Amino acid sequence: MEPLVIGLFIFLVIQRLSELAIASSNKKWMLARGGKETGEGHYFLFILLHSLFFVSIAAEYFWTPFQLTWSFWVALVAFILLQVMRIWCIATLGRRWNTRIIILPDEEPIQKGIYRFMSHPNYVIVFFELLVIPVLFHAYLTAVIFPILHVLVLTVRVPAEERALKERM
Template sequence: MERILVVLYLLIIIQRLGELWLAKSNFNWMMSKGGKETGEEHYFLFIVLHSLFFISLAVEFFFSTRQFTSLFVPFFIMFLILQVLRVWCITSLGRRWNTRIIVLPSEKPVSKGPYRLIKHPNYLIVFLELVVIPIMFQAYMTAVIFPVFHLALMTIRIPAENQALRE
């Protein structure tokens, strides 16, 4: 059980690092196409939030009973569904997907995939992941604290992104 969760933890970290690499590649591409970045003054808060999330998750897991509970299977299924939705968001935005706020002045906002249904689907998915992932790892304090921090950060991020898209 413990090995399975350690492997899952490492796979999630590898996934996130791969997404950061993709975001950097997309950043370079967008900037070469005349992209304009905004919100860079709060971007470091995302790095801090997500780094502390993985540290908190590991620490809390280390001090837990590390046994499968009846919650693991349904929350693992929710996690898998969230990963499909996450990939849908990334592929819908294509080269325009990023962890930063970058706008290509000559382009209209993407309105396909999940973006035709809601304006910021990726932020909703991240919020749900910040609840679901810790519950899989029996890190219940992490499951409570980090979604709240995420919501607080969204009060800065979403208005900044909406303003950038309007301009």
């Protein structure tokens, strides 16, 4: 086992769990200010997808031979760039960032930062993370399957968000 790779895996798990804690805190903050949650019925799909993503990476890592190769270093650079973009998304939304769909009725959607350029940048970033992160662990099957599953979940999620934003007005 490569200590760098194990450390990276632990970092990712802690990062994602921390984000769930931030989202929970932000949810309470938003609901206390009159926020309305919608789309709860499909939220479990995100939890299931991301949980199985980590299980799949771990399984592939332990069941296949691993060597640090050039693909690891290329994927690591791509991962770091994606993390910068992810932090940009979270920082731009501030207390309004969440893993759930919660709309503050009296507030306009954020149109600054990365959100000036696209409506759902976090989903695009996550798509690329689901491609890049498995390459760090030589989990190539995971890198093929999970981006596809992410897109399938987004076929439910994005329309639900768009409806919520339109109904806010």
